[in-house]
Amino acid sequence: MVEDKKNNKNLSKEKLFKDFKPRSKVQLETVKEIKAAIKNIGTELPQKIISYQGIAREAGEYYLLIDAKKDLVPIVDYLKEKSFNFQKMLNELKAVFELLEEVDLEKKKLYFKDGLNASNFWIDLKTEKIYLLPQIFVELKDNYGEYDFGDHLNEYFRPPEIIAGEDWQDKSYVFNLAAVFYYFFSSKKIFNDKDTAKVLNKIQSEKIMDINRLVPELSKEVNQLFKQMLQKKPEQRPDYGTIIKKMQSIDSEQKNNFVLKSFKEKDTQNTKKMIAKKNKKDNIKLFFRLNWKSIAFFVILGAAILYGAGSGPPANVTEETTAEEVVGYFYHGIASKNISLINQASDIDLGNMQRIITESHVIESMQAAYGGQEGEEDEDQSVYSLEDFEFTEISAADDRYLFQVNYIFSFRDQDGFYSFEHEDRVVVERVNRIWNIVNIEGDFKEMIEGNFPWRE
Incomplete structure (x- = not known):
């Protein structure tokens, strides 16, 4: 033969x-x-x-x-030095999605045993057509050929569910291929750490930077399509047919007919600063996520040592402090993540909110210490905030007050930003001649018990 x-x-x-x-x-x-x-x-x-x-x-x-005779080179080597028409590249992405739709799942696993990566993509220098090289031959060229694929391999493009140990499904290839072309379009991977363990953790937990921040020329339709394809949950990603149909409508738009700069031309100081800043924030959140229990322990231990070594915390709540001021101190303590102030103003068990407040305080302190450059404006990265606070007296007696408290409670995680109108009923009693919150009902009580509205 x-x-x-x-x-x-x-x-x-x-x-x-x-x-x-x-x-x-x-x-x-x-x-x-x-x-x-x-x-x-x-x-x-x-x-x-x-x-x-x-x-x-x-x-x-x-x-x-x-x-067939083709003058093939790895596309990454080509894109490092050469510019490329964006519409042409978009057409190639559509053609690969059409291929994935055509080939059954078992054949995909046969050709690309652990998903697609940048080294599977080769370009014919004569026609500028893109072709896929089965993984067995990528490994062969990596071992015995003239190419060193380095960090072009699987970890940087792996979907969250595959990292978690699930089997490859069609929706996995959607994320997988979108992550590869994110790299081709922008010259940056969805996460750019050299430490692959960090990359795998971030793919599962951190937000991916919108691709149009790296390539501002991209239309909002292209940016939105990439956001959909790179959703962390497979069921939230579109299927091949939906993607192909969407790309057909995008194809007709003249605004996609521009030149993508080479990787070297894209590697500007602004881009480096943007990536470095995001890496720093992601690394802080990742560090805390992996170590929050021990960090929280030492934060609380440190506070206890300081408290024991001195004369105690400032006397914000005294015999002269009114019941109304005690309510103000309590909610100010929640807003500022100040456990000491909360404990002075109340005699209630914070339950699940103890962890939220402590964790938020540490994350925000680390962000403040290691976040943006000095003098640089930064987006609000508070884990939670409490705003539009107001309260009214419902009833009053010599040693007991009941207040209704209203405020906006906002929470931020890797999946989004949530805002809720909260209402509490707060009981304040005089104990040993000092006003103290002894009971709280309503939305804050729900969070104390672990019923967080952003998880519903």
Whole structure:
């Protein structure tokens, strides 16, 4: 069969062992593995997939036989130096989605055993068409060819559910392919750390920067499509058909007919600062997420040591403090994440809110210490905030007050920003001649019990 293929004028030859030539025994074992892989994958593949037909040996050298003559190079190497028409690249992305829709799930797993990555994508220098190289041949070229794919491999493009141990499904390939083309379009991966363990954690937990922040020329329709494809939950991502239909409508827009700069041209100081700033914030949140229990322990321990070493916290609540002022101190303590002030003004168990307040205080303190550059304006990154606070007296007696309290409680996590109108009923009693909150009912009580409205 190989001899017949060699006589076909459409076949090209690629030297199998280029930069590194192993011992003859290893060569024979590798050749045997490649022949088995070609037989397993097949030689009649979809047009978009690079198809190897066999192995030939000439003058002591082994050659891979490739169907049709193409001048192929890794697309990342090309994009580092060359600009590219965006509409053309968008058409190539659509063509790959059409391929994924055409090929069944088991064939996808056969060609790309652990998903797609940047090294699977090769460009024909003559036609500027993009082709996909099955993973077995990527590994071969990485081991024995002239290419070093480095961090172009799987971890940077892996969907959250695959990191969590689930099997590959079609919606996984949607995220996977979107992450790869995010890189091709912007020159930056969805997360850019060198530490792959951090990358895998961030893919599961942190927000991905909108691609139009890195490529401002992108239309809002393209940006929105990428946001949908890169949703963390598979069920929130569109399917292949929906994506292809959306891309067909995007294709007709003239505003997509612009030139994408090369990776080198995109690598500006502004882009570096933007990425560095986001990495710093993400790393702070990731550090706390992984270590919050021990951090909270030392924060509380440190506060206890300081309290014990001195004369105690400032006397905000004294015999002269009114019941109304005590209510104000309590909610100010919540807003400012000040456990000491909350404890002075109340005699209630904070329950689940103790962790929220402590965690928020540490995160925001670390953000303040390590966030943006000095003098640089920064978006509000408060974990939660309490605004539009007001209260009215419902009833009063010599040693007991009842107040109604209204405020806006806002909360932020990696999935979004939430805002709620809260109402509480607060009982304040005089204990040992000092006013103290002894009971609270309403929305804050619900959060104390762990019923957080943003989780509903």
